[in-house]
């Protein structure tokens with residue numbers, strides 16, 4: 001297994017030098033305690049926990065998988081102990097509300113912690129990850145009584161949470177949901193139905209599991225407008241917050257699957273399980289969206305974490321593995337052959353992984369910062385702006401970062417050659433683990449539809465302008481800085497293509513929604529690459545300022561990655577533009593029966 005080293009220098013570069021996260025403690029009173037000393041201490045401790053506790057369990061956890069025996073699910077050896085330490089150190093409560101026992105620290109810091117957890121052990125990260133989404137939904141939509149009952153236990157991590165949406169016949173189209181709720185005289189409900197693919201639906205890590213379940217009330221309208229959200233605990237809580245009687249909810253089986261084998265993926269049967277409505281009747285989807293939006297960004301962090309792990313493994317191997325001589329003549333004549341890192345094609349793979357990973361970290365952490373501003377900035381206008389920007393870029397972070405995580409894992413295998421395909425090296429596990437991130441929390445195709453169908457048009461382009469305006473202002477201001485031109489000119493070209501594509505979409509999509517559907521995935525990638533180019537311009541600007549100082553090698557490497565990105569990756573925007581504006585005709589010509 002390649003060892004994982006938490007990339008703290010990279011993380012701090014983005015947090016402090018790019019995003020100036022250290023100023024949050026001054027500008028946003030709610031984060032007064034998030035001083036650089038506190039942030040540094042958290043990052044160091046999280047990095048150490050991931051390197052020493054979680055990463056060593058990753059490969060054995062994959063080999064062993066979860067066990068199912070008559071409704072009982074046991075996680076692989078070591079997971080229970082690691083989870084207990086995770087809870088003991090207070091990690092679950094990091095970004096949570098202090099009113100419920102949380103530490104109230106910025107979500108941005110939690111993003112960095114999530115990235116490291118996902119690099120070290122994606123399966124482990126699923127358990128607290130789902131709980132955090134569950135916490136967010138109850139926090140936003142639960143009654144005071146529900147918040148008092150569930151949130152403190154979710155914050156400590158003593159109890160965990162799930163999101164129960166999917167049923168055998170309904171995944172993307174949740175309007176087809178059949179699970180039903182029958183009212184009881186005491187105001188509670190009984191749930192009947194079966195949910196499938198429920199992550200962390202049953203396990204041995206916590207005393208109780210709190211399910212959030214989409215179900216239909218008897219008089220509910222058909223489709224998506226008739227879905228309500230319910231909270232349904234595995235054990236009914238006692239009045240003093242303890243664990244009471246067993247509820248009628250049970251795990252029917254766990255899935256045998258391609259990856260994240262140490263994360264339980266469960267069939268959950270509700271056989272008259274007692275549950276309580278969360279929020280208003282028939283408004284379950286909007287409540288669930290609270291959970292899904294944060295969860296989508298969290299899945300983006302999974303992609304980033306996998307990409308970083310794959311890159312680290314590939315670089316270490318490429319420095320060690322000796323094969324053939326450099327095309328420019330032997331670079332290490334004292335060795336029987338040169339290390340493969342001298343070969344242009346291996347460098348192409350490593351630099352692709354690196355340039356996209358570093359810019360993806362910058363983009364996603366920026367969203368973490370904006371999420372904090374949207375939640376707690378004293379100026380309501382600034383909050384609204386930040387909220388729009390996060391909403392616009394959430395599908396991009398989810399889809400692009402997970403596509404990149406999978407691609408980077410694949411490149412990692414390629415760098416290892418045949419050894420990458422062999423289980424003991426751990427590289428093929430990254431490919432298998434990464435694959436699901438492109439599917440759950442809304443497939444990446446659905447993210448693209450969300451971007452073009454919902455986000456672009458919101459407020460007559462208001463959301464889109466939250467990104468377009470600052471980028472265009474940056475390009476204009478940077479045009480006066482000669483040293484930046486090698487980065488800004490290609491970015492300006494890509495940005496112009498993005499603007500043209502957006503105008504094309506607005507027109508073609510308005511006339512025919514299938515045109516928007518046909519262009520969506522290519523448009524999302526064009527948008528993402530342009531956003532990464534903007535990130536690289538800003539990072540390169542910092543590197544140019546500091547490259548003659550103490551950490552010359554660090555900043556030189558930033559510039560090298562930025563140059564590679566501009567020359568060898570960003571030109572993909574040209575072909576994406578050509579493809580997406582080709583329209584739907586070639587996609588839709590063939591009748592279904594002819595496939």
Ligand SMILES: Cc1cc2nc3c(=O)[nH]c(=O)nc-3n(C[C@H](O)[C@H](O)[C@H](O)COP(=O)(O)OP(=O)(O)OC[C@H]3O[C@@H](n4cnc5c(N)ncnc54)[C@H](O)[C@@H]3O)c2cc1C
Nearest residue numbers: 163164165166170171172197198199265440441442443445
């Ligand atoms: C390991 C694992 C863990 C999971 N964890 C959870 C969980 O914790 N909770 C939970 O509720 N669910 C969970 N899921 C379910 C997951 O969210 C769904 O699999 C996902 O939403 C896709 O639904 P589906 O599988 O039914 O695919 P479908 O909805 O049948 O989609 C099949 C294909 O059609 C495409 N498609 C569908 N509709 C459209 C459209 N309108 N336009 C364009 N393309 C379309 C999709 O993009 C996809 O490519 C998990 C799944 C797995 C495998």
